[in-house]
Structure formats: structure tokens, C-alpha cells
Amino acid sequence: MRIALVASGDLRESANTTCWPAQKAMEDKLSAVLADMGHELWRAHPVKPEGHGFIASQREGMDVFSGIDPDMPLIVAEAVWQYSHHVLPGLTTHRGPILTLANWSGEFPGLVGMLNLNGSLTKAGLRYSTLWSRDFDDAFFLDGLAEWLRTGQITHDASHLRPYAPDQTSPEDRAIARDIADDMRERKVIMGVFDEGCMGMFNAIIPDELLIPLGVFKERLSQSALYHAAREVPEQEGRACYDWMRERGMTFHLGTDPATELTEDQVIDQCRMYIAAVRLADRFGCESIGIQYQQGLMDLWPASDLIEGMLNNDDRPDVARADGSVIREGQAIAHFNEVDECAGLDAMMIHRVQRALGQPVETTLHDLRWGDNDASGTVDDFVWVFEISGAAPPAHHPGGWNGSESLRQPAMFFPAGGGTLKGYARPGDIVWSRIFVEGVALHMDIGLGRALELPPEESERRSRATNYEWPIMHGVLTGISRDQMMGRHRANHIQVAYASDTAAAERAMLARAALAQELGISVTLCGV
Numbered sequence: 001m002r003i004a005l006v007a008s009g010d011l012r013e014s015a016n017t018t019c020w021p022a023q024k025a026m027e028d029k030l031s032a033v034l035a036d037m038g039h040e041l042w043r044a045h046p047v048k049p050e051g052h053g054f055i056a057s058q059r060e061g062m063d064v065f066s067g068i069d070p071d072m073p074l075i076v077a078e079a080v081w082q083y084s085h086h087v088l089p090g091l092t093t094h095r096g097p098i099l100t101l102a103n104w105s106g107e108f109p110g111l112v113g114m115l116n117l118n119g120s121l122t123k124a125g126l127r128y129s130t131l132w133s134r135d136f137d138d139a140f141f142l143d144g145l146a147e148w149l150r151t152g153q154i155t156h157d158a159s160h161l162r163p164y165a166p167d168q169t170s171p172e173d174r175a176i177a178r179d180i181a182d183d184m185r186e187r188k189v190i191m192g193v194f195d196e197g198c199m200g201m202f203n204a205i206i207p208d209e210l211l212i213p214l215g216v217f218k219e220r221l222s223q224s225a226l227y228h229a230a231r232e233v234p235e236q237e238g239r240a241c242y243d244w245m246r247e248r249g250m251t252f253h254l255g256t257d258p259a260t261e262l263t264e265d266q267v268i269d270q271c272r273m274y275i276a277a278v279r280l281a282d283r284f285g286c287e288s289i290g291i292q293y294q295q296g297l298m299d300l301w302p303a304s305d306l307i308e309g310m311l312n313n314d315d316r317p318d319v320a321r322a323d324g325s326v327i328r329e330g331q332a333i334a335h336f337n338e339v340d341e342c343a344g345l346d347a348m349m350i351h352r353v354q355r356a357l358g359q360p361v362e363t364t365l366h367d368l369r370w371g372d373n374d375a376s377g378t379v380d381d382f383v384w385v386f387e388i389s390g391a392a393p394p395a396h397h398p399g400g401w402n403g404s405e406s407l408r409q410p411a412m413f414f415p416a417g418g419g420t421l422k423g424y425a426r427p428g429d430i431v432w433s434r435i436f437v438e439g440v441a442l443h444m445d446i447g448l449g450r451a452l453e454l455p456p457e458e459s460e461r462r463s464r465a466t467n468y469e470w471p472i473m474h475g476v477l478t479g480i481s482r483d484q485m486m487g488r489h490r491a492n493h494i495q496v497a498y499a500s501d502t503a504a505a506e507r508a509m510l511a512r513a514a515l516a517q518e519l520g521i522s523v524t525l526c527g528v
């Protein structure tokens with residue numbers, strides 16, 4: 001059988017050319033495996049003179065698909081972060097079986113790219129199968145591939161899923177959830193969206209019609225307004241924020257070459273944008289905000305990540321209004337990275353429930369980046385690398401600000417630099433979740449887990465195997481195997497929040513499930 005292969009890439013040519021060798025190596029392996037099985041893998045688009053073989057725009061993807069027989073079996077293979085909208089239009093009219101596939105490697109965010117495509121295909125209502133492998137020779141992969149070749153689909157183990165039933169939550173916590181839901185629906189809530197849609201993440205956009213019944217409305221803001229407002233903030237105000245973080249013990253790894261190193265000027269500009277973002281959130285009454293950043297703004301201003309980590313922390317530098325009053329003093333302003341609105345909605349619900357239960361509100365999304373057994377032998381579990389591409393709230397790090405550091409964002413992604421907010425998440429009980437769109441409705445997957453402390457060499461190994469600049473949570477998910485998680489998860493992102501102990505985590509999970517259900521979101525308990 002002849003099988004078409006397409007590879008979607010980044011919009012940034014610097015990322016495409018840097019990552020191409022990893023993609024090529026993966027495609028060669030896949031081709032060899034399929035040849036052994038008696039099939040031919042046909043690359044449906046060429047390796048370009050620019051030095052890579054990725055589809056790098058939506059139009060290019062549409063043109064590639066117009067040359068593919070719509071009834072052929074087709075594999076979208078990803079070893080890198082990719083923009084789903086490059087291939088989504090073509091996939092909407094493809095009739096043959098679709099397989100999304102990634103290599104189990106931390107080197108580049110290929111698994112993350114595949115998971116985003118899966119979430120986007122799910123939201124678009126398209127049928128697909130999905131598979132992953134480290135070396136393309138394990139039984140799980142070979143059996144799955146054989147099943148797909150034979151039947152056009154792969155069924156993953158979903159025995160860890162069960163629908164949530166409201167009587168699992170205590171009457172007191174159901175009342176808390178109902179009060180929050182009533183307040184949202186009556187008083188209404190605003191999510192501030194600084195340029196909707198980021199990096200082709202179709203799954204991350206919630207149609208307004210699905211938010212209206214929850215009382216949630218978007219304020220569509222422009223990154224140009226944020227850029228302008230940041231430029232208006234005097235340098236000394238930015239410096240005061242920078243000093244505030246250093247006084248609390250945060251480490252900034254500074255250099256002198258802005259093209260590849262973090263400079264003080266970049267950090268001060270990030271602080272100016274933090275101040276501008278807080279004031280805009282206040283001006284428009286936004287309960288949460290999301291800054292898209294990665295297109296447009298990335299050419300003008302250092303990365304928004306440090307800003308996002310600062311916003312997501314209750315203990316953050318004060319920002320005053322013109323009259324001198326402090327904006328939401330001592331309270332985090334939930335920020336959803338990459339304007340992932342599903343994460344933004346979840347974060348607002350987390351803030352409200354966790355505050356009502358007296359639990360920490362600090363929450364962040366992470367990429368489901370990679371995972372591996374613990375090479376130090378400290379635990380037997382499979383340990384995930386939850387790793388967001390820039391910043392976690394300092395409250396997630398041991399010692400808070402003192403246990404946090406900032407490194408320059410990689411030049412291949414972020415030409416104007418900017419610092420991250422990195423740390424290794426402190427050990428503790430967590431509740432994880434993901435809101436997603438499927439069948440033109442909102443759904444929530446939720447479960448329990450633990451963040452682990454691993455020996456420094458193992459933390460370092462995991463960080464070096466992925467992006468050293470970015471924060472990590474060593475995550476263990478309760479009752480869910482690696483492959484169950486991969487087979488089910490409908491997004492590249494996973495939301496995490498801490499609880500004080502296991503009982504508190506379970507209570508918070510069930511209270512959040514009750515709130516979601518009350519708001520009309522269908523809830524699946526995963527692994528618990």
C-alpha cells in the first residue's frame with residue numbers, strides 16, 4: 001500500500017531549519033518500518049531549498065493537500081513543534097484514514113505538536129488515529145501501526161475514564177460550586193484575549209457561543225495596544241519590578257549579546273510590559289488575560305513569559321493605578337499562555353474554587369512535553385516532563401522567587417529574547433485538568449497526581465533532554481499510564497494546581513468537577 005506523509009512545521013524558518021535533522025531521522029525510521037511491512041511511504045511535499053521539508057504556512061498546506069489523493073491513507077508525522085492550521089484545512093476534506101504520529105523524544109516539542117493537532121482535529125470533528133514511539137520497534141507501536149494499516153483506526157485503552165456524577169462531591173462543596181456558577185452567570189466574567197489564536201492552535205479557541213451560557217465573555221484586545229502601553233511605562237518603574245524580584249532572591253542569568261543572551265534591558269522591558277498588562281486587565285475588568293506573543297509581538301519586544309509567570313503569582317510586584325491605588329493587591333491575575341482559552345477558562349474556575357477552599361490559587365498550563373522512567377531510581381513510576389515554554393508561577397518552585405531563575409528564551413523561537421521564569425516544581429499533591437471542545441461542546445478531563453522532587457542530576461538530565469530554559473514539573477499522574485494519557489488527551493497543554501495534601505486535592509478536584517458540571521461542561525474523571 002502507498003501511504004502519504006506530510007510534515008507540518010513552524011512559521012519561523014529558524015525553527016524549521018534547526019529542527020529538520022530530527023524530523024528527517026524520524027521519517028527515515030518510519031519509512032524503513034513501513035517498507036519492512038511491505039508498504040511505501042510517499043512524501044507528499046519536497047524538501048525545500050531553504051533546507052527543510054516542513055509545510056510552513058496554511059496556504060502551502062492547502063496546496064500540498066490538493067496534490068494528495070483524498071482516499072489514500074495519510075500520516076502526519078511530527079518530530080517538532082508545528083502549527084496545526086498548516087494541515088487542518090487539507091485534513092478536513094481527506095477521506096482516507098489519518099494517522100498522527102510523533103517520536104517519543106524530548107529534544108524538540110514534537111509530541112506537543114502532535115497533541116495540538118489531535119486536539120484541533122477533535123474540535124473540528126474529524127476522525128483520526130494517533131501513535132507514538134521512541135525507536136519505532138516496540139510492540140505497542142508495531143501493533144498499533146499494524147491495526148491502523150489493517151482497519152484504518154487504532155483503539156487505545158480508555159479504561160481509566162469514567163463520567164463524573166455530582167453525588168461524588170459533598171453537599172457543602174456542591175453549594176460552593178453552585179454559588180460560584182451563579183455569580184459567574186449573573187455578574188458575568190471577562191477573559192482578555194490579546195490577539196486571538198496562537199501558532200495555529202485551533203483547539204485553543206473557544207467559540208463565543210459555548211462561553212455565553214457560562215457567563216463568560218471575551219474582551220478582544222490587541223497586542224499593539226499592549227506594546228504601546230508597555231512603551232509608555234517609564235524605565236524606572238520597570239527597574240523597580242526587576243529589583244523587587246532580585247530582592248526576593250530570583251536569579252537572572254545575564255549576558256551582553258542580546259541576540260543570544262539575556263540582557264538587563266530585555267528584563268526591564270518585560271517588567272514594563274508586566275505593568276502595562278496589569279493596568280490593561282484592570283482598565284477592561286478582565287478576570288484573566290492571555291497574551292498570544294509568538295507572532296507579531298515576538299519581533300518587537302522580549303518574550304511575554306516572565307510577565308506571565310509574574311501575573312500568575314499571588315505574591316507579585318504591586319502595580320498602581322493613576323490614583324495610586326494598587327490593582328488587585330496580593331492577588332494573581334490568571335494568565336493563559338499562548339492565549340489558550342481552554343486553559344484561561346480553567347484557570348478562572350481554579351482561582352475561584354481554590355480560594356473558596358483555602359487552597360493555593362497559583363496555576364499554570366504546561367506542555368505535555370515528554371516523559372521517561374526515573375533514571376535515578378528514586379521512584380518506580382513513569383515520570384512526565386510537564387514543561388511550559390517559558391514561565392511557571394514562582395509559588396510552584398521550592399523557595400518561591402528565591403528558587404526561580406530566568407534564562408534567555410531560545411533564539412530560534414524568540415529573536416527579541418526575554419527571560420523565562422524557570423524552576424523545578426516543588427513536591428506535592430496536584431490536581432490536573434484540561435478543558436477541550438468536542439462535538440461543539442465543552443468538556444473537562446480532570447484527575448489527581450503528584451509533583452516529585454528528583455535528585456538534581458535527574459532534574460538536570462530531563463531539563464537538558466528538553467529545553468533547559470523552561471520550567472519543569474516532574475509529574476506522576478494517578479491511575480493513568482503513559483499510553484492511556486497520550487491516547488486520550490485532546491490538547492498539547494495540561495493545567496496543574498497544587499493542594500495542601502491528598503485529601504485536599506481530591507476535595508478540590510470534586511469541587512471543580514461540580515462547578516464544571518453546574519456550568520454545563522461534561523466532566524470525565526481520569527484515573528481516579
Ligand SMILES: C[C@H](O)[C@@H](O)[C@@H](O)C(=O)CO
Nearest residue numbers: 081109112367389413492
Ligand atoms: C516556543 C514554542 O513555540 C513553544 O511555545 C511551543 O513548543 C509550545 O509550547 C506549544 O504549546
